[in-house]
Amino acid sequence: MALSLEKFIETKSKRMKKIIAAGILFFFLTTTRYSDAQVRVNLDINIGSQPAWGPVGYDYVEYYYLPDIASYYYVPRQQFVFFSNGRWVFSAYLPAVYRNYNLYSAYKVVINQPRAYQYYNTHKVKYAGFRGKGNTQIIIRNSNDPKYYVVKGHPKHAHKSPGRNNGKGRGRGQH
Numbered sequence: 001m002a003l004s005l006e007k008f009i010e011t012k013s014k015r016m017k018k019i020i021a022a023g024i025l026f027f028f029l030t031t032t033r034y035s036d037a038q039v040r041v042n043l044d045i046n047i048g049s050q051p052a053w054g055p056v057g058y059d060y061v062e063y064y065y066l067p068d069i070a071s072y073y074y075v076p077r078q079q080f081v082f083f084s085n086g087r088w089v090f091s092a093y094l095p096a097v098y099r100n101y102n103l104y105s106a107y108k109v110v111i112n113q114p115r116a117y118q119y120y121n122t123h124k125v126k127y128a129g130f131r132g133k134g135n136t137q138i139i140i141r142n143s144n145d146p147k148y149y150v151v152k153g154h155p156k157h158a159h160k161s162p163g164r165n166n167g168k169g170r171g172r173g174q175h
Helices: 002-043 116-126
Strands: 063-066 071-074 079-084 087-091 109-111
Touching: 063 116, 079 116, 109 116
Parallel strands: none
Antiparallel strands: 063 071, 063 109, 071 079, 079 087
C-alpha cells in the first residue's frame, strides 16, 4: 500500500510540473507576441513625418543617407546630420556649402539603424555606387499612392478622401 501511495504522489507531482511548465511557456509566448505587435505598430507610423523629397516604398524611415554630400537626414526630428569641425551636427538646414543641393533629385539611401551617422565609414564605402545617381527614385511628392497624401508637401496633402464631397455641395437637405 505504501508503494502505491508513493507512486500516486510521484505521478501527481509530474503532472503538476507539466502544468506549471505549460503555463510558463504559454505566458512567455503570449507576452512575446504582444511585444512584437507593439514594435510593429511603433515602426509603421512615420509616413507622415517623411519629407516630400523622400523615396516611396517605406512605411518607416529613421535616416536617409545622402551619398552625394556625405550627410544624413534624421526623420523623427526632421533634421540633417553632417560632420563639421570634428563632430556630428544636427540642424534643420544643410550647411551653406550645400544650399543649392536639390534634395528632390538626389539619391537617398534608407537606413533604419539607431545613430546611423556613427557608421558613416561603412556607409561611405557600401553606398559609394549611389553617388551621382540622382533622379532614379520616385519621390513621395510625385506618388499617387493615397498613403502618402498625409505628407506635408505632397500635392494632395490637404485633399480629403476620394469619393467624398469634402464639404462642397449636396449636403443634408441642401439642394
